[in-house]
Amino acid sequence: MPVGTAATVKGVHQRELNEDIKAEIILGNTYHLYLRPGLDTLEKAGGLHRFNGWQKPILTDSGGYQIFSLSDQRKLSEEGATFKSHIDGSKHFFSPENVMDTQRIIGADIMMAFDECTPYPCEYSYAKKSLGLTHRWLDRCISRFNDTQPKYGYEQALFPIVQGSVFKDLRIQSAEYIASKDCIGNAIGGLSVGEPAEDMYAMTEVVTTILPKEKPRYLMGVGTPANILESIALGIDMFDCVMPTRNARHGLLFTKRGIINIRNEKWKSDFSKLDEEGTTFADHQYSKAYLRHLLVCNELLAAQIASIHNLGFYLWLVKEAREQIIQGNFREWKNKMVQQVSQRL
Amino acid sequence: MPVGTAATVKGVHQRELNEDIKAEIILGNTYHLYLRPGLDTLEKAGGLHRFNGWQKPILTDSGGYQIFSLSDQRKLSEEGATFKSHIDGSKHFFSPENVMDTQRIIGADIMMAFDECTPYPCEYSYAKKSLGLTHRWLDRCISRFNDTQPKYGYEQALFPIVQGSVFKDLRIQSAEYIASKDCIGNAIGGLSVGEPAEDMYAMTEVVTTILPKEKPRYLMGVGTPANILESIALGIDMFDCVMPTRNARHGLLFTKRGIINIRNEKWKSDFSKLDEEGTTFADHQYSKAYLRHLLVCNELLAAQIASIHNLGFYLWLVKEAREQIIQGNFREWKNKMVQQVSQRL
Numbered sequence: 001m002p003v004g005t006a007a008t009v010k011g012v013h014q015r016e017l018n019e020d021i022k023a024e025i026i027l028g029n030t031y032h033l034y035l036r037p038g039l040d041t042l043e044k045a046g047g048l049h050r051f052n053g054w055q056k057p058i059l060t061d062s063g064g065y066q067i068f069s070l071s072d073q074r075k076l077s078e079e080g081a082t083f084k085s086h087i088d089g090s091k092h093f094f095s096p097e098n099v100m101d102t103q104r105i106i107g108a109d110i111m112m113a114f115d116e117c118t119p120y121p122c123e124y125s126y127a128k129k130s131l132g133l134t135h136r137w138l139d140r141c142i143s144r145f146n147d148t149q150p151k152y153g154y155e156q157a158l159f160p161i162v163q164g165s166v167f168k169d170l171r172i173q174s175a176e177y178i179a180s181k182d183c184i185g186n187a188i189g190g191l192s193v194g195e196p197a198e199d200m201y202a203m204t205e206v207v208t209t210i211l212p213k214e215k216p217r218y219l220m221g222v223g224t225p226a227n228i229l230e231s232i233a234l235g236i237d238m239f240d241c242v243m244p245t246r247n248a249r250h251g252l253l254f255t256k257r258g259i260i261n262i263r264n265e266k267w268k269s270d271f272s273k274l275d276e277e278g279t280t281f282a283d284h285q286y287s288k289a290y291l292r293h294l295l296v297c298n299e300l301l302a303a304q305i306a307s308i309h310n311l312g313f314y315l316w317l318v319k320e321a322r323e324q325i326i327q328g329n330f331r332e333w334k335n336k337m338v339q340q341v342s343q344r345l
Numbered sequence: 346m347p348v349g350t351a352a353t354v355k356g357v358h359q360r361e362l363n364e365d366i367k368a369e370i371i372l373g374n375t376y377h378l379y380l381r382p383g384l385d386t387l388e389k390a391g392g393l394h395r396f397n398g399w400q401k402p403i404l405t406d407s408g409g410y411q412i413f414s415l416s417d418q419r420k421l422s423e424e425g426a427t428f429k430s431h432i433d434g435s436k437h438f439f440s441p442e443n444v445m446d447t448q449r450i451i452g453a454d455i456m457m458a459f460d461e462c463t464p465y466p467c468e469y470s471y472a473k474k475s476l477g478l479t480h481r482w483l484d485r486c487i488s489r490f491n492d493t494q495p496k497y498g499y500e501q502a503l504f505p506i507v508q509g510s511v512f513k514d515l516r517i518q519s520a521e522y523i524a525s526k527d528c529i530g531n532a533i534g535g536l537s538v539g540e541p542a543e544d545m546y547a548m549t550e551v552v553t554t555i556l557p558k559e560k561p562r563y564l565m566g567v568g569t570p571a572n573i574l575e576s577i578a579l580g581i582d583m584f585d586c587v588m589p590t591r592n593a594r595h596g597l598l599f600t601k602r603g604i605i606n607i608r609n610e611k612w613k614s615d616f617s618k619l620d621e622e623g624t625t626f627a628d629h630q631y632s633k634a635y636l637r638h639l640l641v642c643n644e645l646l647a648a649q650i651a652s653i654h655n656l657g658f659y660l661w662l663v664k665e666a667r668e669q670i671i672q673g674n675f676r677e678w679k680n681k682m683v684q685q686v687s688q689r690l
Binding site for chain 1: 357358381389634635639648650
């Protein structure tokens with residue numbers, strides 16, 4: 001899922017997402033959307049789809065992660081989280097109930113449960129206590145979800161989130177609790193927050209062993225192309241990450257052959273296509289030297305081109321992974337690709 | 346001509362320029378292109394068209410205007426202009442001859458003569474002296490142009506530039522001199538540099554009375570929609586201006602009904618199409634409220650959408666003007682439109 005934090009995937013037109021990148025679903029951030037444009041505007045618009053003109057599915061996170069990573073002076077209680085906006089310092093309160101209501105107003109096709117995303121590193125005792133809160137909050141989310149109706153005439157789903165930091169027993173306990181709720185899909189949170197990749201993979205494996213295979217399993221906030229391939233191997237079906245767009249803005253391009261830092265002098269006179277094997281118009285209409293020039297000049301078009309390329313590549317990567325799984329060649333292909341995509345070109 | 350200073354129209358893909366905005370020609374800036382990506386890269390690329398993938402015509406200005414508006418410590422002599430780069434302070438020298446050579450390397454379809462663009466206000470004595478230099482430089486430009494060949498297998502044209510500040514006798518003298526050179530098209534420079542609009546129109550009228558009607562007459566750096574319509578009434582055929590893209594980045598939208606400052610609170614919940622009468626996909630796929638939100642959030646997509654809208658509108662405006670001229674209704678239509686497009690909505 002390309003990340004469209006504030007109702008836009010940065011630097012990319014909805015038409016490009018749809019027709020060139022061929023995204024099937026995008027992510028929005030409840031925390032950002034709640035602050036701007038705000039619920040009043042979103043409700044008057046008839047929801048986020050009507051507001052930004054994206055007609056395919058949207059998943060919104062619950063704000064749990066942003067409250068802990070972006071906002072100031074957050075204060076947690078059993079009831080919910082009080083925090084100050086990172087934009088203007090204004091004070092706000094999120095609870096499991098009002099976060100469900102907010103996502104009803106946003107009209108997300110997939111709503112996420114309100115959780116506490118533990119930081120890394122995190123004491124065992126804190127992670128355990130936090131997990132209890134996250135599970136109690138989940139129950140309140142589910143109640144509110146069941147007690148309310150979609151506002152715009154289409155169904156919405158609710159995904160619960162497994163937490164437990166890097167502690168195996170907590171992850172097991174959480175995965176079992178989440179699985180018992182029998183939701184339509186399940187997510188794994190609290191990873192890709194600074195822990196070593198081995199911990200991330202180990203926790204993912206612990207959890208995917210428990211979460212039902214026949215329902216989508218969503219690993220939140222992951223990751224590099226290699227992270228994604230390894231996690232698919234562990235049973236993950238869904239991902240979101242700012243990396244393809246954020247790194248694009250800094251001139252890092254992910255390709256089938258490895259990673260390109262387009263700022264490097266070596267691309268200055270390389271007039272070959274941006275990515276000969278790329279799937280988007282940007283890969284074939286622009287050269288490496290041209291993109292390098294735009295980036296050096298701080299031109300808007302640099303971010304636009306690189307974002308389209310990276311998102312096109314990420315979408316290709318997961319579609320190809322699916323194809324390889326169907327054909328029974330996934331393991332072999334994955335091992336080769338993980339090497340390839342991690343190289344520096 | 347949309348302005349593509351550094352080999353890109355800011356925030357707009359070449360595909361959008363071609364297919365959505367339907368630009369027939371874009372402008373590049375010799376000064377900027379010479380500094381970045383530099384002549385070595387442009388020559389290796391096979392010229393600017395190959396470098397940026399724009400296949401329709403390109404016009405490049407000569408750098409005269411930028412040397413006087415952007416660079417530091419410029420020093421003028423009969424031979425040419427020494428200046429320091431606004432990017433890194435490095436020292437450079439432009440002469441009529443090397444500016445022709447540079448535009449040969451860029452591969453502009455229309456090259457502009459190297460001139461001194463007088464500032465406003467400007468003493469009569471300075472303007473007169475400067476005009477002499479501009480005319481002598483023109484002769485050197487024409488010689489060099491005639492002595493050299495295009496590098497990439499297609500013809501290039503050279504347009505001379507009328508100067509003379511806001512002094513009627515100098516403008517007449519310059520227009521007669523320029524007309525005598527019998528170039529394939531002619532330009533009017535040194536206007537839209539801060540003088541009152543009446544002076545700009547008066548000087549334009551003086552000059553268009555003299556420059557041959559059967560050749561394109563290009564008014565450099567103009568202007569607002571109303572400026573463009575009034576100048577067409579005076580016989581102008583070609584324009585370039587940063588206004589549609591620069592103002593777009595600040596949230597100003599030009600429309601058939603007037604000017605919208607999309608930052609205004611009044612558009613916050615206006616979910617109507619960006620421009621019901623607009624010619625581009627952006628006008629119909631996005632709402633005013635959505636664009637306002639993007640601009641308030643400082644999102645890249647704001648500049649992208651507003652730039653496409655404004656360029657689409659400018660291109661519509663000049664195409665419609667042409668249509669009205671052909672149908673014999675131009676005067677009446679122009680008078681109505683000048684009122685309309687100048688209103689604040």
